[in-house]
Amino acid sequence: MVSTIFMDNLINTGKDVELLRKSRIIDNWLGNDEAVTKMFNKLGDCIYYSREDVYYKNIVIQVNKHCEIKCNIWKWKAKLMKDYFNTPWSPISFLAAFVLLVLTIVQTIFSLLSYYH
Structure with a gap:
């Protein structure tokens, strides 16, 4: 019952x-x-x-x-995983894009430092 x-x-x-x-x-x-x-x-x-x-x-x-809870992070995480990371290649491509972005920022910083020195 x-x-x-x-x-x-x-x-x-x-x-x-x-x-x-x-x-x-x-x-x-x-x-x-x-x-x-x-x-x-x-x-x-x-x-x-x-x-x-x-x-x-x-x-x-x-x-x-x-x-x-209005700001429920688990709902956002579930939606993100369902919509954007639904295949194994999605996280790999995201990681590659993130690494390229970080390397681009580092290269820009070193270029600016060498220009001012």
């Missing part, structure tokens, strides 16, 4: 099911993420419980606090 309530509170849309399925937390044998969403939401309809009795209350509070 407690896990049903937790999953009902956790899953609200098909994207929630997709995320849990891709993370291998749940298996979708129904074939459609929306069907799983409806199933979990209907399972919790017939259960009466008090919000204070939920065993996972601390986890829910921590997840909500984490999601409310």
Whole structure:
């Protein structure tokens, strides 16, 4: 019962099911993420419980606090990894470009120093 309530509170849309399925937390044998969403939401309809009795209350509070952070660096990191570093060659090319930029700056500094001396 407690896990049903937790999953009902956790899953609200098909994207929630997709995320849990891709993370291998749940298996979708129904074939459609929306069907799983409806199933979990209907399972919790017939259960009466008090919000204070939920065993996972601390986890829910921590997840909500984490999601409310406006400047969440983990969201930025996940978006950066998903959009720009999705292949093994992306970090390598970024590192090469960074090294070239640093070497260009060092060369400019030495050129300016030799000009003024």
